[in-house]
Amino acid sequence: MKNQPKSAYVHIPFCTQICYYCDFAKVFIKNQPVDAYVATLLGEFELAEISELETLYIGGGTPTALSAAQLDRLLAGLTQNLALEKLQEFTVEANPGDLTDEKIAVLKKNHVNRVSLGVQTFNDKLLKKIGRSHTSQDVFDTITKLRAAGFDNITIDLIYALPSQTLADVKRDIEILLQLDLPHVALYSLILENHTIFMNKMRRGKLDLPDEEADFEMYNAIIDCLEKAGYAHYEISNFGKEGYESKHNLMYWQNAEYYGFGAGASGYVNGVRYKNHGPIHHYLETIDKKVTQEKLSQKEQMEEELFLGLRKKSGVNTQAFTEKFGQDFDKIYGQTVSTLIDKKLLERSHDSIFMTRQGLMLGNDVFEAFLLD
Numbered sequence: 001m002k003n004q005p006k007s008a009y010v011h012i013p014f015c016t017q018i019c020y021y022c023d024f025a026k027v028f029i030k031n032q033p034v035d036a037y038v039a040t041l042l043g044e045f046e047l048a049e050i051s052e053l054e055t056l057y058i059g060g061g062t063p064t065a066l067s068a069a070q071l072d073r074l075l076a077g078l079t080q081n082l083a084l085e086k087l088q089e090f091t092v093e094a095n096p097g098d099l100t101d102e103k104i105a106v107l108k109k110n111h112v113n114r115v116s117l118g119v120q121t122f123n124d125k126l127l128k129k130i131g132r133s134h135t136s137q138d139v140f141d142t143i144t145k146l147r148a149a150g151f152d153n154i155t156i157d158l159i160y161a162l163p164s165q166t167l168a169d170v171k172r173d174i175e176i177l178l179q180l181d182l183p184h185v186a187l188y189s190l191i192l193e194n195h196t197i198f199m200n201k202m203r204r205g206k207l208d209l210p211d212e213e214a215d216f217e218m219y220n221a222i223i224d225c226l227e228k229a230g231y232a233h234y235e236i237s238n239f240g241k242e243g244y245e246s247k248h249n250l251m252y253w254q255n256a257e258y259y260g261f262g263a264g265a266s267g268y269v270n271g272v273r274y275k276n277h278g279p280i281h282h283y284l285e286t287i288d289k290k291v292t293q294e295k296l297s298q299k300e301q302m303e304e305e306l307f308l309g310l311r312k313k314s315g316v317n318t319q320a321f322t323e324k325f326g327q328d329f330d331k332i333y334g335q336t337v338s339t340l341i342d343k344k345l346l347e348r349s350h351d352s353i354f355m356t357r358q359g360l361m362l363g364n365d366v367f368e369a370f371l372l373d
């Protein structure tokens, strides 16, 4: 399977709550055809005839919104034909409130070795304000149970710049995170998306969000605290202890190919980016699950290589870029790189270009500069 992707993403679009900021492809789980969905998804996976994967990532939605029996069927079905010795990282996203002992046992039994918890904040008032149904105590209990079951590779997602959140609140979240001594964390600034409850509130003037300056201040404080505590800031939003960087996510940022399964999932196979039908009934009813397929031009591939690669702290190796695309990197981008270095958004060392702290904060400005005419 030389040219086949070594990674797969599986989408579970069900949630037991609908968070006020979320625009992911998901629906409230009640009365949804979950069993039919799992069966269809396993059928889609089987058709791809995959025998080896290095990383497998089950995201959502909330995979742990499934019952223990449904989760077991899904995970066992996905792994039954895989060469497990090749599977280095098998991640399942989980909601702290959903993870019962039974579900944790299902994860363990089915070779999951990394759990990603959607924590968002340890502040119970803020959790309520953003529509989450778990509490900080649920998070602590879940982490204790996961560790007792033998999971040491636990990552959590936190969000900052939440409504009315202060710098002191963010620092408090980081303090608690450090006390938990987890090997990995991803921190995202709240982004207001269309068609969310928060966007509606904002339009009605009822959302008190920190301004851009406060957002930068929070991001700076997060990086300082986590780096001081021994976490490598290896991607714009991701921090890991040595050896715990996410292999699956690094695969995306290295612009590698991967399968995507499930409603609304995206994949990248044989130079084609595709997206599956999003609405669950469309996904269930169509034979060909893909709704869009786009063969990328070389220009698009080069742009993606830079946008994705520059997200990593280590940036992009210009020599490898030249070899991969058969085009001299400096001939195409030399001027852009010089301009960004003058603006202190980019640095260059030997064959690598990478973003400065300022560049990481203003990532979109950097990415835009690399768009080709």
Ligand code: SF4
Residues within 6 Å of the ligand: 014, 015, 016, 017, 018, 019, 022, 023, 024, 026, 060, 061, 062, 095, 118
């Ligand atoms: S943030 Fe996660 S749990 Fe909340 S609605 Fe979105 S997908 Fe569901």
